[in-house]
Amino acid sequence: MARQRRPGVNERMKVTVIGTGHVGLVTCVTMSMLGHDVVGTDMDQEKVALLRRGIPPFFEEGLEQALRAELTSGRLAFSGEPADALRDAEVVFICVGTPARSDGEANLIAMEGAARDVAHHGRDGVVVVEKSTVPAGTSERVRLTLTRESRGLRFDVASNPEFLREGTALADSLRPDRIVLGVQSDWARDVLRRLYAPLTDQGHELLETDIATAELAKHAANAFLAMKISFSNGLARICERAGADVVAVADVMGSDPRIGRAFLNAGLGYGGYCFPKDVAALDRLASRLGYDFRLLREVSRMNDEAVEAAAAKVHEAVWNIEGKRIALLGLAFKAGTDDVRFSPALQLAERLVSAGADLHGYDPRAADTAREELPDLNVSDTAYAAAAGAHCVVIATEWPEFRDLDLARLREVMAYPVIVDARNVLDREAVARAGFAYYPTGRTAILTTDVTAGPVSVEAVAVASGAA
Ligand code: NAD
Numbered sequence: 520m521a522r523q524r525r526p527g528v529n530e531r532m533k534v535t536v537i538g539t540g541h542v543g544l545v546t547c548v549t550m551s552m553l554g555h556d557v558v559g560t561d562m563d564q565e566k567v568a569l570l571r572r573g574i575p576p577f578f579e580e581g582l583e584q585a586l587r588a589e590l591t592s593g594r595l596a597f598s599g600e601p602a603d604a605l606r607d608a609e610v611v612f613i614c615v616g617t618p619a620r621s622d623g624e625a626n627l628i629a630m631e632g633a634a635r636d637v638a639h640h641g642r643d644g645v646v647v648v649e650k651s652t653v654p655a656g657t658s659e660r661v662r663l664t665l666t667r668e669s670r671g672l673r674f675d676v677a678s679n680p681e682f683l684r685e686g687t688a689l690a691d692s693l694r695p696d697r698i699v700l701g702v703q704s705d706w707a708r709d710v711l712r713r714l715y716a717p718l719t720d721q722g723h724e725l726l727e728t729d730i731a732t733a734e735l736a737k738h739a740a741n742a743f744l745a746m747k748i749s750f751s752n753g754l755a756r757i758c759e760r761a762g763a764d765v766v767a768v769a770d771v772m773g774s775d776p777r778i779g780r781a782f783l784n785a786g787l788g789y790g791g792y793c794f795p796k797d798v799a800a801l802d803r804l805a806s807r808l809g810y811d812f813r814l815l816r817e818v819s820r821m822n823d824e825a826v827e828a829a830a831a832k833v834h835e836a837v838w839n840i841e842g843k844r845i846a847l848l849g850l851a852f853k854a855g856t857d858d859v860r861f862s863p864a865l866q867l868a869e870r871l872v873s874a875g876a877d878l879h880g881y882d883p884r885a886a887d888t889a890r891e892e893l894p895d896l897n898v899s900d901t902a903y904a905a906a907a908g909a910h911c912v913v914i915a916t917e918w919p920e921f922r923d924l925d926l927a928r929l930r931e932v933m934a935y936p937v938i939v940d941a942r943n944v945l946d947r948e949a950v951a952r953a954g955f956a957y958y959p960t961g962r963t964a965i966l967t968t969d970v971t972a973g974p975v976s977v978e979a980v981a982v983a984s985g986a987a
Pocket of ligand 1 (some may be wrong): 526537538539540541542543560561562566581614615616617632633650651652654681682685689704732792793
C-alpha cells in the first residue's frame with residue numbers, strides 16, 4: 520500500500536487495542552500517555568467494566584494511577600463492542616493471549632478472532648499490528664483472514680513484539696530498550712514511526728525488520744533468556760556437589776560483557792505466561808520447519824528439574840514430608856506481580872502437598888490469584904503467620920521483603936529452624952548467626968545440629984497468627 524503522509528512529530532493518532540490483559544492494558548495506557556486517542560476492547564465484559572471504572576484486573580506497579588489519569592484525560596476509553604472500538608482506528612494492536620496447546624504449538628485462535636473483528640469493523644487503510652507473541656509466519660494468516668473476511672478492506676499488517684516485563688511493565692513500555700517494528704510496506708512503516716515518534720524523539724531505539732524476523736526475534740529473545748536460567752540451574756547442581764558457589768560463579772561470568780549478569784540467577788526456574796510457552800512454541804516452529812532444536816527441549820526439561828531439586832531439598836531438610844508443616848514464602852511466578860500463571864512456586868506447592876505436607880503459603884501480592892489457581896491452598900496474611908509452627912520455611916519467590924525477614928522472630932515462631940532458600944535471597948551469614956539450618960541453591964548448605972531446637976511454644980504460634 521503506497522500511500523504517503525508527512526511524518527508529524529507528536530501527532531495524535533487513533534489507536535485501538537484488542538485484548539486488555541497484561542500487555543494490552545499497558546499498551547492502552549502507554550499510547551494514551553504518548554498523546555494518542557485510545558480505545559481498549561476485550562471479549563471479557565467484566566474486565567471492560569472494571570477498566571471503565573479505572574480498576575486494573577491485575578497488580579502492576581503504578582498502573583492503577585496511570586489508568587485513572589488517562590481515563591480522566593479523555594484520551595482513553597474502553598468498549599466491550601468491537602464495532603464501536605474499531606470504527607475509527609488508524610492503528611489496531613492485537614494483544615490477545617497466545618497460550619500453548621498440549622503439544623506446545625501456540626494456540627492462535629484468539630489471533631484469528633481479533634483479525635476477524637478488524638475485517639468486519641475496521642476502517643479503510645487500517646494498520647493491524649501483532650503485539651502478541653506469535654510464531655514466525657503468523658502475519659500471513661492474519662493477512663489472509665483479513666482478506667477473506669472483509670469486503671475489500673484496504674489494510675496492512677505489521678509486527679511490533681512487546682518486551683515489557685511484568686513487575687516493571689509500565690516503566691518498560693514508556694522507556695523501552697528498543698522498539699521492534701516488522702513491516703513490509705512504506706505505509707505501515709510511516710504510520711508506526713509517527714505513532715512512536717514521542718518515544719523515538721526521546722532517543723529510544725527503533726529497530727525495523729521484515730515481519731517474520733520481528734516475530735521470530737521475540738521468541739528467540741525469550742528462549743535465550745530461559746536458556747540462561749536453565750544453564751544457571753545446571754551449574755547450581757554442579758556447584759552443590761563441587762562445593763562451589765553458584766552466585767559467585769554467576770558474578771564472575773556476568774562480569775564479562777559478552778555474557779551479562781542478568782538472568783543468571785539459579786533458583787526455582789522460570790515460569791509465568793511467557794517463557795514456558797515461548798520456548799515450546801519456538802521448538803514446535805523449528806520442528807514444523809524441519810529443524811530439530813533439541814536444546815530448547817533440554818531448557819524446559821532442566822526447568823522442571825529445578826522444581827524437583829527444590830522439593831528434594833525440602834525432603835533432605837525435614838526428612839519425611841508427610842505431616843510436616845511447610846511455609847512457602849512467595850507464590851507469584853516472580854516478584855512485583857500477582858501473576859501466578861505457570862508459577863514454579865505453585866508447582867512446588869502442589870508437589871509438597873502431594874507428598875503430604877501441611878502447606879501454608881504467603882505472598883505480598885498474589886494471595887488471591889494463588890487461591891483461585893489452587894483453591895485448597897492455605898494462604899496466610901504474613902510470612903510469620905505462615906511460618907508459625909512450621910518445620911521448614913521455603914523461599915520460592917524473590918520478593919525484596921523476604922531479604923528483610925526478622926530471622927530471630929522467624930526462628931521463634933517455627934517448630935524447626937530450617938530454611939530452604941530456593942531463590943538465594945537471604946544473607947548466609949545472617950541466617951547462620953540466627954541459628955538456622957540453611958539450604959540455599961547452588962551454594963553450600965549450613966547444617967546445624969540444632970534442627971530439633973524448639974518445638975515452638977503454643978503461645979508463640981498464637982502470637983504469630985494473631986499478628987496476621
Ligand atoms: P492476558 O491473558 O493477560 O490478556 C489477554 C487478553 O485478551 C484477555 O483479557 C482476553 O480476555 C483477551 N482476548 C482473548 N481473545 C480475545 C478476542 N478475540 N477479542 C478480544 N479480547 C480477547 O495475556 P498477556 O499476558 O497480556 O499476553 C498477551 C500476549 O502478549 C501473549 O502473546 C503474550 O505472550 C505476549 N506478551 C506477554 C507479556 C507478559 O509479560 N505478560 C510480555 C510480552 C509479550
